[in-house]
Amino acid sequence: MKNISPLNRILVLIASVLMISAYFIPLWQISLWAPQYPEGLNMKIWIDKLSGDVDIINGVNHYIGMKHIGVEMFPEFTYLIYVFGFIIGFGILTAIIGKRWAVYTFFSMIVLLGIGVLVDMYLWGYDYGHHLDPTAAIKVPGMAYQPPLIGYKELLNFLAYSGPDTGGWILGVSGLLAGVAAILEWRKK
Amino acid sequence: MKTRLWLLVGAALTMAFTYGCKPKGAQSALSGDAASKVYVPPGQHDEFYNIISGGFNGQMSVVGLPSGRVFKILPVFSVHPENGYGFSEESKPMLNTSHGFVPWDDLHHIAISTTNAEHDARWAFGNANNTPRIARVDLTSFKTMEIIEIPNSGGNHSSPFITENTEYVVAGTRFSVPTGDNKDVSIDSYKENFKGTISFISVDKDHGNMDIAFQLEAPPFNFDLARAGKKKSHGWFFFSTYNTEMAHTLLEVNASQKDKDFIMAVNWKKAEEYIKAGKGKKVGGKYAHNIWDESTHTATSTIKEGVLSLDPRELKDIVYFIPCPKSPHGTDTDPTGEYIIGSGKLAAIIPVFSFTKMLAAIESQDFEGNIDGMPVLRYESVLHGEVEKPGLGPLHTEFDGKGFAYTSMFVSSEVVKWNIETLQVVDRVPTYYSVGHLMIPGGPTGNPHGKYMVAYNKITKDRYLPTGPELAHSAQLYDISGEKMQLLLDFPTIGEPHYAEAFPATLIKDKQVKFYKLEENNHPRALKGIANARVEREGNKVHVYMTTIRSNFRPDNIEGVRVGDEVFFHVTNLEQDWDVPHGFAVKGANTAELLVMPGETSTLKWVPDRVGVFPFYCTDFCSALHQEMQGYIRVSPAGSNTALKYSTGEAE
Numbered sequence: 141m142k143n144i145s146p147l148n149r150i151l152v153l154i155a156s157v158l159m160i161s162a163y164f165i166p167l168w169q170i171s172l173w174a175p176q177y178p179e180g181l182n183m184k185i186w187i188d189k190l191s192g193d194v195d196i197i198n199g200v201n202h203y204i205g206m207k208h209i210g211v212e213m214f215p216e217f218t219y220l221i222y223v224f225g226f227i228i229g230f231g232i233l234t235a236i237i238g239k240r241w242a243v244y245t246f247f248s249m250i251v252l253l254g255i256g257v258l259v260d261m262y263l264w265g266y267d268y269g270h271h272l273d274p275t276a277a278i279k280v281p282g283m284a285y286q287p288p289l290i291g292y293k294e295l296l297n298f299l300a301y302s303g304p305d306t307g308g309w310i311l312g313v314s315g316l317l318a319g320v321a322a323i324l325e326w327r328k329k
Numbered sequence: 330m331k332t333r334l335w336l337l338v339g340a341a342l343t344m345a346f347t348y349g350c351k352p353k354g355a356q357s358a359l360s361g362d363a364a365s366k367v368y369v370p371p372g373q374h375d376e377f378y379n380i381i382s383g384g385f386n387g388q389m390s391v392v393g394l395p396s397g398r399v400f401k402i403l404p405v406f407s408v409h410p411e412n413g414y415g416f417s418e419e420s421k422p423m424l425n426t427s428h429g430f431v432p433w434d435d436l437h438h439i440a441i442s443t444t445n446a447e448h449d450a451r452w453a454f455g456n457a458n459n460t461p462r463i464a465r466v467d468l469t470s471f472k473t474m475e476i477i478e479i480p481n482s483g484g485n486h487s488s489p490f491i492t493e494n495t496e497y498v499v500a501g502t503r504f505s506v507p508t509g510d511n512k513d514v515s516i517d518s519y520k521e522n523f524k525g526t527i528s529f530i531s532v533d534k535d536h537g538n539m540d541i542a543f544q545l546e547a548p549p550f551n552f553d554l555a556r557a558g559k560k561k562s563h564g565w566f567f568f569s570t571y572n573t574e575m576a577h578t579l580l581e582v583n584a585s586q587k588d589k590d591f592i593m594a595v596n597w598k599k600a601e602e603y604i605k606a607g608k609g610k611k612v613g614g615k616y617a618h619n620i621w622d623e624s625t626h627t628a629t630s631t632i633k634e635g636v637l638s639l640d641p642r643e644l645k646d647i648v649y650f651i652p653c654p655k656s657p658h659g660t661d662t663d664p665t666g667e668y669i670i671g672s673g674k675l676a677a678i679i680p681v682f683s684f685t686k687m688l689a690a691i692e693s694q695d696f697e698g699n700i701d702g703m704p705v706l707r708y709e710s711v712l713h714g715e716v717e718k719p720g721l722g723p724l725h726t727e728f729d730g731k732g733f734a735y736t737s738m739f740v741s742s743e744v745v746k747w748n749i750e751t752l753q754v755v756d757r758v759p760t761y762y763s764v765g766h767l768m769i770p771g772g773p774t775g776n777p778h779g780k781y782m783v784a785y786n787k788i789t790k791d792r793y794l795p796t797g798p799e800l801a802h803s804a805q806l807y808d809i810s811g812e813k814m815q816l817l818l819d820f821p822t823i824g825e826p827h828y829a830e831a832f833p834a835t836l837i838k839d840k841q842v843k844f845y846k847l848e849e850n851n852h853p854r855a856l857k858g859i860a861n862a863r864v865e866r867e868g869n870k871v872h873v874y875m876t877t878i879r880s881n882f883r884p885d886n887i888e889g890v891r892v893g894d895e896v897f898f899h900v901t902n903l904e905q906d907w908d909v910p911h912g913f914a915v916k917g918a919n920t921a922e923l924l925v926m927p928g929e930t931s932t933l934k935w936v937p938d939r940v941g942v943f944p945f946y947c948t949d950f951c952s953a954l955h956q957e958m959q960g961y962i963r964v965s966p967a968g969s970n971t972a973l974k975y976s977t978g979e980a981e
Contacts, residue, residue: 196906199879203953277880277954 142240142328148321149235152243155250155317156231158310162187162224167307168261170287172197174297183209184305187224188217200298204285205276207268216260227253231318240325247318254315262289366808367395367818374838377770377831378468379783380439380453384825387434389455391471394770394781394831395806397820405464405473406434406457410921414473417923418897418932419852420621422630426460426478427615435459437827438489438554441468442537446493446559446666446775450836452537454489454498461485463500463530465537470842474621477539480614480636481508481526487552487568491532493559493775497542497597500528501568505549510613519577523549527568528636529597538620543604543637544612545595545647548700549575551584552593554659554725559775560666562684564598567669569657585675589652589708592660592671594687599646600639608644609637624851626929642701649691650700651682652708659725663734663749664775668713672723672736679716679723679736680708681752687711714752719745724765725828727772729779729809737764737784744784744807746814758814760805762788769809770831778833782807782814785826793821802826843907845928852930854899859883864975871896871973877911877925878903879952882945885960889973892937892966898923898945901930912948915962922948937964 144152166184169192173180181193181200189211198208211217227249234242269286278296285295288302304312369375375393383389387407391400408415408424415424415432424430434457442452452474453466461479466472479485479500487501505525507514514522525547530539551572558565573590576583603609612635619630641648653660653671661670662684669682689695690711696704722740729735733755736745742763746756764784771777784807789800801821808815847857856862856876862883865872871894876883890896900913904927914922918935925931937943947958965971 193906199904199906277957 142325143238144240144243144321144325145328148243148324149238151317151321152231152246153235155246155314155321156228156235158314158317159224159228159231161310162307163221165307165310166191166305167311169301169303169305171301172200173299173301174200176297186307187220190214203276204278204280204296205273206285207271207273209268214264223253240329243318243321243325247315247322250311250315250318254311258289265289361815363808363815363817367397367806369393369396369398374834376834377778377781378450378834378837379768379770379829379831380441381785381822381826381829382436382439382455383823384437384827385435386824387436387457388824389436389439389453389466390823390826392822393834394783395817397804397806397818399823401471402823403466403471403473405455405466406431406436406462406476408432408921412924413921413931413933416921416933418934419627419930422628423473423476423619423621425619425630426462426617427480427632428460431460433459434462436464437486439828439830440489440491440498441830441832442495442532443491443774444494446563446664448771448774448776448830448832448836449495450832452495452532453830454491456485456488456500458484458486458503461488461500461502463489463498463539465532465539467537468837469840470623472621474537474623475539476617476619477530477541478616478618479528479530479541480616481506481524481544481612482528487527487555490555490557490566492557492566492597493563495532495534497529497531497557498539499555499557499566499568500530501547501552501555502526503551503553505551508546508612508614516577519549520575523577525549525552526638527552527593527595529600539618541616541636543600543609543639544614545600546638546640546642547593547648548573548703550591550593551580553657556660556662556669556773558662558666558669558684559664562662562666562669564596565684566595566597567651567660567662568593568595569653569660569671571656571658585656587655589654590656590673591650591705592653592657592669592682594649594651594669596647596649600644603639603644603647604637609639611635612638623845624849626845626850626852626855626931641703645702648703649687650703650705651687651711652697652705653680654678661726661728661734661773664728664730664777666775668749670726670734670736672725674722674724674739676723677718679719679726679747681713681716681749682711683713686713716747716752716754719747719754720757725767727767727769727782728777729769729782730771730777731779733779735767735769735782735809735814737767739763739765739787744782744814746809756813758807758816760784760786761792761803761819762786762790766826766828768829768831770833773830780808780810781817781831782809783829783831785822785829787825789821792819843927844905844909845926847901847903847905847928850901850928850930852899852901854932855930856899856901856903858903859977862975862977864889864973866973869894873898873975875900875913876903877901877913877947877958879909880947880954880958882913882947882958882960883977884975886963886974886976887960888963888965888975889971890937890962890964891969891971892940892964894937894964896935896937896962898933898935899930900925900933902927904928909951910949911951911958913945914948915945916943924949937962940964940966 168185183192377394379392389403404414440454461482465475482502483506484503486503505523527545531542550570553569555568572584654676655673659672697707720738720741726736792803806818902925
């Protein structure tokens with residue numbers, strides 16, 4: 141296998157190092173606005189925890205019978221730290237050994253991670269939005285309310301937004317850098 | 330016939346003329362675009378908080394300026410059934426006194442805490458006139474945190490004025506009273522047996538906690554409003570006095586005989602030295618000291634005995650008397666601390682005294698006499714000058730920080746603006762009607778915000794839509810930023826306002842307590858979650874440990890209570906968000922309701938008097954399902970053996 145260019149080594153290294161930020165800043169955010177909450181309610185999703193107005197959101201959601209959001213609801217929190225760790229480690233290794241196959245693998249892993257997380261979130265949202273407590277005070281039409289995966293969605297008096305937080309955007313940049321490296325290598329072939 | 334016709338024409342003309350000569354009302358007093366100056370657009374905030382005494386309602390009201398909108402009625406010395414103040418088990422001790430539980434008082438004056446003679450707006454102090462007390466309100470929670478009773482006092486009117494770093498808040502007695510061991514004396518022996526006490530209450534600079542540092546034993550005058558010196562006169566306090574005739578009957582006449590009464594100047598730094606030197610004598614006096622604890626959400630009341638007393642007849646250099654015409658109601662010190670203004674309510678002039686001249690007169694012992702050994706300074710030696718023909722019935726003076734003073738004139742119903750240096754009257758505006766106190770934001774401090782002035786009036790008459798014999802008291806807001814005072818707004822107030830203070834909203838609006846953290850709730854009967862909601866019997870006392878969260882009570886069905894029991898509902902509001910209080914009311918309660926703030930625990934005692942099933946419910950429209958937030962308590966006959974049972978909200 142071919143060795144990669146010094147520039148691509150640096151790109152891969154930067155991409156790996158940037159991903160370390162995932163341990164220190166939130167990856168995703170969900171926000172809600174309503175006439176009663178002009179300041180908005182905000183929930184942050186981290187690599188291993190939730191923060192923000194989770195209790196208040198739970199208090200509001202119980203009217204339509206949504207499950208109580210809590211850390212225990214997400215087994216992902218227990219292994220995501222290792223997944224990230226593995227990818228970061230692999231990225232750094234790639235920068236050291238400088239092999240082309242490693243760049244492709246590194247990039248694929250980030251893409252797969254992104255897709256995996258989105259699919260996982262969609263499935264969670266589907267489950268969360270489709271298993272409403274039938275005894276809840278307010279019956280949502282069709283007994284289903286799936287939160288938005290990305291973007292805005294309205295429900296009753298709430299406008300919900302879901303999108304990447306700082307950590308998510310940085311992860312995107314890592315993916316982009318790894319992608320550039322991979323494409324540059326691919327074109328050299 | 331012709332004569333009669335002419336007479337008729339004459340009468341008609343006279344009537345028309347007379348009508349035309351009727352004084353013009355306030356409508357004509359309004360000029361320029363007043364409305365836009367007091368208009369605070371929806372969603373925006375007022376520039377100033379105005380904390381207004383409620384007078385005979387025993388409360389304070391919180392108003393925004395320039396809009397005049399009322400934000401809160403803040404209970405201090407009076408029970409407040411709407412939130413349970415004075416009714417909940419936790420808050421009852423706040424209103425305890427040496428006379429027992431006193432559910433009402435008369436709150437006249439406000440003092441907002443200062444540092445370096447500028448508002449820091451940490452606390453608002455208020456006085457109880459009737460059963461002498463001082464209260465401290467926290468301005469991050471707008472809650473009464475502490476009340477201290479003043480012994481050896483009767484009518485705590487000369488209160489609660491503060492020194493420039495809030496070292497002390499003072500309490501001068503209006504009524505002199507017999508003190509000491511024998512209080513059963515003839516009223517005719519007033520001059521021998523009655524004493525006027527001035528209490529200096531220290532304020533802890535970090536926590537605000539009050540303590541009676543010492544009392545001055547003053548002659549049996551009536552003490553009226555007071556002001557601390559500031560900046561150059563820091564260390565002194567000035568009390569207006571009347572009834573220096575020392576009359577004890579028909580004061581209207583007998584206390585109005587002398588042309589001059591006094592402003593009593595107190596060198597409190599000197600008094601402090603005497604206290605440090607151990608010159609204070611312990612004298613009797615029982616008083617209650619009540620403190621609210623924000624962590625246990627509970628007040629405690631301690632009855633204390635005895636205070637340190639200083640006798641200025643023996644201890645020299647504490648007290649000096651400045652003659653002041655006539656029956657002064659107020660005394661005020663200007664922002665520089667140099668000028669001391671007396672407002673003799675029966676005087677034809679306003680005397681302005683000079684602090685520098687006062688010190689010089691003391692230095693050179695320029696005295697015209699003494700009262701029991703306490704020097705009386707010579708009027709002319711201390712006088713800076715007199716404001717001539719200011720108006721009738723001067724009461725109080727505030728300052729704009731631009732060299733002008735504003736004095737309220739009760740009798741001529743106006744506010745008069747005058748130059749402190751030149752003593753010239755420069756402007757006057759009518760008030761509607763008979764202004765008592767007036768207020769400029771920061772007015773009593775070293776740094777007034779000379780933009781607005783408010784007149785708080787004693788007579789209302791035709792100002793608003795009439796409401797039967799009892800009317801709201803009126804207030805007027807004036808723009809004083811220009812040369813001429815301009816009437817902007819007329820607004821009704823709560824209770825009967827006396828003094829008020831205002832300060833920039835930015836000082837406190839971002840420091841407000843929004844809710845209490847549940848994990849920091851140390852109430853012994855608090856619940857941290859729904860899991861422990863329960864009912865326990867201890868003899869004939871039944872304790873209900875109850876939680877509230879939108880939109881349910883746990884437990885919500887209670888059985889096993891018997892006639893003869895005392896039921897204590899310990900309600901913890903589990904909400905952890907701003908503006909989500911829950912209320913609690915139960916049928917037949919002889920107390921009131923509870924309004925429980927998020928994270929707080931509050932207890933309502935309920936003594937069922939009959940057999941039956943009694944509903945309870947949430948009184949604060951908390952959510953869409955507020956009407957569902959309810960429960961039942963079953964009361965069985967005395968001696969029955971209905972089992973103690975409660976449900977904790979399982980879906981049916």
